[in-house]
Amino acid sequence: LSCVLSVSADGLHKEIVISGCSDSDGEVMYSLDGEELWYADFTNKKGVEPQPSFIDHTSYVEGTYEQAEAQQQICKQNLKVGLEAMKDIPLEFDPPSSPIVYSRDNVELGEN
Numbered sequence: 523l524s525c526v527l528s529v530s531a532d533g534l535h536k537e538i539v540i541s542g543c544s545d546s547d548g549e550v551m552y553s554l555d556g557e558e559l560w561y562a563d564f565t566n567k568k569g570v571e572p573q574p575s576f577i578d579h580t581s582y583v584e585g586t587y588e589q590a591e592a593q594q595q596i597c598k599q600n601l602k603v604g605l606e607a608m609k610d611i612p613l614e615f616d617p618p619s620s621p622i623v624y625s626r627d628n629v630e631l632g633e634n
Contacts, residue, residue: 541590543597550590552582562590 540551551561560582563570569587573579 541593541597543594543601545598545601548594548597550593554580560586562587562594564591564594 535555538551538553540549540553542549548564549562552559558572559580560569560571562568567587569582569590571579571581
């Protein structure tokens, strides 16, 4: 999962882009100032602009959905490579050979 944050020179705005995948699903979404502007509906194979009709509508360029599909293919390939690289890593770690003791209170160096 990745996120991009940018700021406009005209004023402070928060733009968030979410793009992520699993081996069976994925998501691409664009938002501005906490409002979702566009997301990819991979089930119906189209981009969705869920903005209400009473605001100045922001439209994304033609090909945004196709770009989202391409991002998903790259993400799934990267996921496959990552899973293959980590397949021999043990899931459980060996416990420490001696007990670890933590103090109940904060300890300062040189204090009794």
